[in-house]
Structures are given as C-alpha cells and as structure tokens.
Amino acid sequence: xxxxxxxxxxxxxxxxxxxxxxxxxxxxxxxxxxxxxxxxxxxxxxxxxxxxxxxxxxxxxxxxxxxxxxxxxxxxxxxxxxxxxxxxxxxxxxxxxxxxxxxxxxxxxxxxxxxxxxxxxxxxxxxxxxxxxxxxxxxxxxxxxxxxxxxxxxxxxxxxxxxxxxxxxxxxxxxxxxxxxxxxxxxxxxxxxxxxxxxxxxxxxxxxxxxxxxxxxxxxxxxxxxxxxxxxxxxxxxxxxxxxxxxxxxxxxxxxxxxxxxxxxxxxxxxxxxxxxxxxxxxxxxxxxxxxxxxxxxxxxxxxxxxxxxxxxxxxxxxxxxxxxxxxxxxxxxxxxxxxxxxxxxxxxxxxxxxxxxxxxxxxxxxxxxxxxxxxxxxxxxxxxxxxxx
Numbered sequence: 001x002x003x004x005x006x007x008x009x010x011x012x013x014x015x016x017x018x019x020x021x022x023x024x025x026x027x028x029x030x031x032x033x034x035x036x037x038x039x040x041x042x043x044x045x046x047x048x049x050x051x052x053x054x055x056x057x058x059x060x061x062x063x064x065x066x067x068x069x070x071x072x073x074x075x076x077x078x079x080x081x082x083x084x085x086x087x088x089x090x091x092x093x094x095x096x097x098x099x100x101x102x103x104x105x106x107x108x109x110x111x112x113x114x115x116x117x118x119x120x121x122x123x124x125x126x127x128x129x130x131x132x133x134x135x136x137x138x139x140x141x142x143x144x145x146x147x148x149x150x151x152x153x154x155x156x157x158x159x160x161x162x163x164x165x166x167x168x169x170x171x172x173x174x175x176x177x178x179x180x181x182x183x184x185x186x187x188x189x190x191x192x193x194x195x196x197x198x199x200x201x202x203x204x205x206x207x208x209x210x211x212x213x214x215x216x217x218x219x220x221x222x223x224x225x226x227x228x229x230x231x232x233x234x235x236x237x238x239x240x241x242x243x244x245x246x247x248x249x250x251x252x253x254x255x256x257x258x259x260x261x262x263x264x265x266x267x268x269x270x271x272x273x274x275x276x277x278x279x280x281x282x283x284x285x286x287x288x289x290x291x292x293x294x295x296x297x298x299x300x301x302x303x304x305x306x307x308x309x310x311x312x313x314x315x316x317x318x319x320x321x322x323x324x325x326x327x328x329x330x331x332x333x334x335x336x337x338x339x340x341x342x343x344x345x346x347x348x349x350x351x352x353x354x355x356x357x358x359x360x361x362x363x364x365x366x367x368x369x370x371x372x373x374x375x376x377x378x379x380x381x382x383x384x385x386x387x388x389x390x
Contacts, residue, residue, distance in 0.1 A: 066101050067382040072149045076347025077380040078106035083131050087355045089138045095355055096146040103380025106149045108349045109139055112157035113186055118166035121178040123186050133193055140197040151201040152194050169209035169240055180219040191231040202231055206238040220252035236260045238301040244289055260301035264316035271310040278336030286340050297346050304351035304365045305333050331372045338379050
C-alpha cells in the first residue's frame with residue numbers, strides 16, 4: 001500500500017516537472033524573437049540617436065526626402081566635379097546622392113585636355129588622365145539618376161603651359177587655324193556624347209582669353225555651327241573674371257545660350273570679414289557686371305575660395321603659403337556670393353569637388369565635410385534659409 005502511494009507521488013512530481021520545463025521553453029522562445037521580424041527603430045537607443053543623420057540615411061538607401069528650393073529649370077544650383085584620371089563610379093554615385101541632399105540640382109563635369117606648350121598647334125587628351133567616354137557616360141547616367149542636370153566642361157589643363165610663365169588665357173598657337181581645327185576635332189565627339197546622353201548644357205570653352213577676340217570669330221562661329229549640327233542642347237562659354245567688360249563686343253557671344261563667368265573677382269575685405277562685409281565688397285563688381293551684361297543670360301560657371309583667412313582677396317589662388325586656416329571665411333564667402341549674384345544669374349556652379357573626397361587633411365576648394373555644407377543647405381533647401389538673402 002505504502003509502495004503504491006510513493007509511486008503515485010513520484011508520477012505526480014514527474015508530471016509537474018514536465019509542465020514546468022515546457023513553460024520555461026515557451027518563455028525563452030517568446031523572448032528571442034527572430035531579428036528579421038524586429039522594427040528597425042527598436043535598435044535605436046540613446047547612443048544610436050546621437051549618431052550623424054547620414055548613418056540613418058544610408059540605412060534608408062539614400063531615399064530620404066529633401067525639398068529643393070529650386071527646380072533645375074528655375075535656377076542652376078550647381079557645383080563643378082573635377083575629374084582627373086580614372087574613377088570608381090560607385091564613389092560618384094555616393095557623391096551625387098550627398099550633393100542632392102545639400103540642395104544641389106546641377107553638376108558641371110570638368111575634365112582635362114592638354115597641349116604640349118603655350119605655342120602648340122595641337123590639343124589632345126592624355127589617356128592616363130583624361131576620363132574615357134565610357135567613364136563620362138557613367139557619370140552622366142549617375143547624375144541624371146539623382147535628378148541632377150549636367151554640363152560638360154572640357155578644360156585645357158595648364159601644367160605644361162605654366163612652366164613657361166603662361167596659362168590657358170595667354171596661349172598663342174603658331175598656327176591658330178591648325179589649333180582651332182584640332183580643338184574642333186577634340187570637342188565634337190564630346191558634343192555627340194552630350195546629345196546621346198541628353199546632357200543639358202555643353203561648354204565650348206573656358207578662359208581662352210587670347211583666342212576669344214574677334215580676329216578668331218570665324219573659327220568660333222564654325223565651331224558653334226558644327227557643334228549645333230550634332231547637339232541640340234544649350235551652349236555656354238566661360239569667360240575669366242578679368243575680361244567681362246569685353247564680352248558685349250565679342251561676336252560669337254550672340255550665338256550662345258548663356259554667358260559663363262568664372263567669377264574669381266578679388267574682394268576688398270579684411271581678414272575676418274563678415275557676410276555683410278563681403279556682400280558690400282561684391283557690389284563693386286556686380287553693379288558693373290549688371291550694367292555691361294544686362295541683356296545676357298549669365299551663369300556663374302566657377303566661383304569659390306580655399307578656407308584660408310582673407311582668401312577672398314585672391315580667390316583664384318589654390319594655396320596661400322603661411323595662410324591661417326579659416327573655415328568660417330569660406331562659409332561667409334559662399335553666403336555673400338550667393339546673395340550678390342542670385343538675382344542677376346541663371347545659376348551658380350561652385351568650384352569644386354572630386355569623386356574621391358577621402359583625405360580630411362587636404363585643404364582645397366571643396367566645401368564637403370566643412371561648415372560650408374550647412375550654408376549650401378541654407379541656400380538651396382527649403383525651410384532652412386535662416387535669413388539668407390535671395
């Protein structure tokens with residue numbers, strides 16, 4: 001009898017232990033939900049929320065919405081992409097996504113061609129440095145994929161010229177007719193590519209001061225005619241800032257859709273100049289430009305400065321030995337430049353960025369990764385203007 005009672009108690013205990021184990025297993029399972037079923041926001045704690053917004057944007061594949069102040073046809077909020085050598089197109093795609101989030105709506109793809117010296121009669125590409133047609137095509141496709149309009153800008157590189165004390169604005173070919181023939185042969189395939197890829201603007205020349213006078217009008221008019229035979233988009237020529245007074249007298253200008261100005265005007269302002277100081281310094285130049293070019297459609301095809309104190313006095317300099325690093329000077333310059341030129345122009349293209357913006361220690365014209373990025377957002381995105389003048 002006692003033996004049967006003990007056996008019953010043991011059976012009951014075994015049953016209780018079984019149900020207890022089953023309950024624990026169910027609890028553990030409910031507390032280890034599959035990670036794939038979690039709301040992504042569940043993982044954002046107080047530490048995650050302090051990270052850069054870009055980290056979250058990348059998780060969203062760059063599709064977060066920003067509202068641009070300007071549509072492409074309304075105002076070209078642009079920047080120059082300087083392309084030397086052969087590039088990684090995925091880096092370009094990341095760059096274009098980032099620029100689009102700053103309010104940029106237009107890209108000028110600037111790439112080099114060369115000549116052997118300042119008196120040479122031939123221009124040429126350098127296969128080691130000039131991007132290939134396929135690479136340029138990839139850039140155009142990537143830019144258009146981010147809803148960026150495109151300007152193509154083949155630009156004469158100056159390194160081989162500067163060794164003799166000259167620059168692209170002072171070249172003097174021994175045989176100008178031969179030089180222009182070579183120049184046409186170089187440009188026309190790019191114009192054909194621009195047509196194929198629906199490029200919005202093609203730049204036919206940059207800062208060729210010594211060759212843009214009327215003694216060469218027939219050559220320029222022939223170039224424009226032949227380009228228009230293969231390209232139906234808009235044409236522009238970029239004049240250096242120091243010859244803007246000559247523009248109304250240059251005959252081929254009437255055949256262009258836009259007058260471009262590389263606006264490295266020296267501003268008479270002290271170190272530490274405020275935005276208001278720089279706006280005042282701009283008035284000397286914008287007033288005269290407006291009077292001289294009031295009937296032209298102007299685009300600022302280049303403008304910018306390195307982040308060195310007082311660099312706005314000579315903004316065309318790539319370096320100022322012994323200069324003091326001053327990020328705010330560059331930021332103030334951007335804001336003042338926009339305020340000075342916005343009402344007079346169809347667009348502004350800042351100089352410049354590259355595809356591989358990888359070295360934070362490099363001090364150059366690029367605004368990326370600097371306080372100037374925030375100024376760009378204030379200029380070109382809605383609801384961020386903070387009193388910036390249009």
